[in-house]
Amino acid sequence: MSSKSITTPVRYTTTAKLLHWVLALALIAAIGIGLYMVSLSFSPQRLKLYNWHKWLGVSILALSLVRLGWRLANKPPALPAAMQARMPAWQHLAHHGTHHALYALFFLVPLLGWAYSSAAGFPIVFLGLVPLPDWMPVSPALAELIKPLHQWSAYALATLIVLHIAAALKHQFIDRDGLLLRMLPGPRG
Numbered sequence: 085m086s087s088k089s090i091t092t093p094v095r096y097t098t099t100a101k102l103l104h105w106v107l108a109l110a111l112i113a114a115i116g117i118g119l120y121m122v123s124l125s126f127s128p129q130r131l132k133l134y135n136w137h138k139w140l141g142v143s144i145l146a147l148s149l150v151r152l153g154w155r156l157a158n159k160p161p162a163l164p165a166a167m168q169a170r171m172p173a174w175q176h177l178a179h180h181g182t183h184h185a186l187y188a189l190f191f192l193v194p195l196l197g198w199a200y201s202s203a204a205g206f207p208i209v210f211l212g213l214v215p216l217p218d219w220m221p222v223s224p225a226l227a228e229l230i231k232p233l234h235q236w237s238a239y240a241l242a243t244l245i246v247l248h249i250a251a252a253l254k255h256q257f258i259d260r261d262g263l264l265l266r267m268l269p270g271p272r273g
């Protein structure tokens with residue numbers, strides 16, 4: 085093992101860990117609220133949840149921008165050499181591929197939700213205080229076109245999240261290689 089790999093930090097930065105866990109909770113909540121609210125019949129409760137879902141969604145969008153900026157400026161720690169050597173090529177590909185696809189969906193899903201809202205003629209007033217711009221013309225036909233795109237991209241995101249968590253648990257409990265520690269509190273080195 086080279087001296088470089090010995091000194092390579094093992095954990096993600098505190099900021100990356102904070103963003104990871106705050107966004108993990110926010111995304112799970114947005115998916116849960118989204119699935120629940122569409123099952124309700126028209127009522128003040130349904131309307132309230134739609135607003136919460138939209139506010140949470142645009143907050144996720146903003147935080148994802150911060151996250152992407154941080155991620156580009158701060159290279160994640162390299163996988164420990166022993167772990168890299170044990171992982172077959174497909175696992176390397178799945179590891180990086182899942183992370184890239186997750187990042188793409190962090191933007192695509194809320195942008196499609198916002199586009200749908202705009203096209204359907206329901207402007208977003210963030211926290212009931214700040215009106216956000218509509219960036220799609222109001223058009224029922226366009227709204228009907230975008231709605232399934234928001235739904236299916238959200239299902240794709242949920243599927244990737246399940247795969248991601250299953251992989252993290254496999255590393256922790258089957259491979260027992262300490263990968264999870266990289267995302268948990270503790271010193272970096």
Ligand code: HEM
Nearest residue numbers: 104107108111112155183186245249252253263264266267
């Ligand atoms: C909504 C749920 C989640 C999402 C969207 C998510 C997303 C991500 C992303 C994008 C990364 C890449 C690093 C980064 O840029 O932050 C990552 C890393 C990681 N996540 Fe998650 N995550 C979620 C939940 C979880 C859970 C529940 C666990 C643990 C059981 C977990 C364990 C990890 C670990 C260990 C890494 C580091 C992998 C490595 O060392 O390369 N994640 N996650």
Ligand code: HEM
Nearest residue numbers: 114115118119122138141142144193194197198201235238
């Ligand atoms: C990452 C953020 C988001 C996630 C994970 C998410 C997820 C979901 C899910 C799972 C559904 C239910 C789909 C179904 O089964 O019909 C849904 C519906 C919906 N979402 Fe989002 N969403 C997000 C962001 C947004 C944003 C930013 C907006 C608008 C500003 C939005 C507006 C809507 C609307 C209006 C519906 C209801 C569509 C209908 O009436 O069928 N979402 N979302």
